[in-house]
Amino acid sequence: MKNLLLMICLFLPMAGHAGLNVVADLGGEDAAPFFEGINKQPGLPKASAVITQPPVSAMAAMFPVSTPEMTPGAVADRPLQLPGIGALFLIGDDAQSRLWLAENAEALTARHAAGLIVSVDSASAVQSLRDLAPGVPMAPASGSELARRLQLRHYPVLITDTGLSRQVRP
Template sequence: MNKLMLVGAIVAWPFLSHAELNVIADLGGKSAAPFYEGINAEPQQQQQQQSNPPDYSEGSVLPVATPELTPGIVEPRALKLPGIGALFLIGDDDQSQEWLSRNAELLTHRGAVGMVVNVSSSASLQQLRQIAPNLQLAPVCGSDLARRLKLEHYPVLITEHSLSQQVSAQ
């Protein structure tokens, strides 16, 4: 295809967008159709019958338990997790509360987000939020993350470059 034909095809595209598509040659490969299934798809019959999605509240996920993770000492190590930002894991135990209290200002400065991986109740979660009111804390099971990072203990700060209990300004 020469440049003139390519330019003509680009210019004509808006006018041909409603035209029927004719396949001139099929050179093999896989269909891209699965990638487009979600675009302007008709709602599934089940979705049509369900007019309102279930009402989930934070309290409905509590208590949260992550059996792979317990309070303890974390040996610092290097990581390569580009784009992860700053994420920390805590529980509602005394060690986590003390760590959060000691590091809340630095965690806030870093824009860190907290996963509360072991929390027994809404009251315990609220107590953590009172210690660090400027931080986002979400009750989340950390089992998958613990397995992927070969992590056994918390509290811990996870960044794109390291995993450590020591929090610095960066």
């Protein structure tokens, strides 16, 4: 509680000096109701969020995305304790990941999973992967930090608050 109060005291004064920029909208629910109490405080400007897609030129500049620490391969199930992580999966733009994604699309949707595409060369390849699992949010991003922290060497893999697994159960 003291940490939360400290964070509010440190960051609240800055709230009036910077706008909110949404980098990506991966679905979910609107967070605006959570800010109603803050927005009603006297002396603070009303917050507004503009959701925009990144321009194509910006998307092109981010490719290729690679994670040198990881390659396609078999992942051994391993228990973890990551409370609050939800369901996160890592895939690449390779035959093994594509097959895994197509086979598990329904279960990933049921789990409300989100994915990182940790090895991909182009925006068209990202779209091709998204087409295999419509409605499942995926974004290209390096998985290097996750690979180091979780000692991952291969993908595709599902990361949940209870462990790593190649199997996706709804």
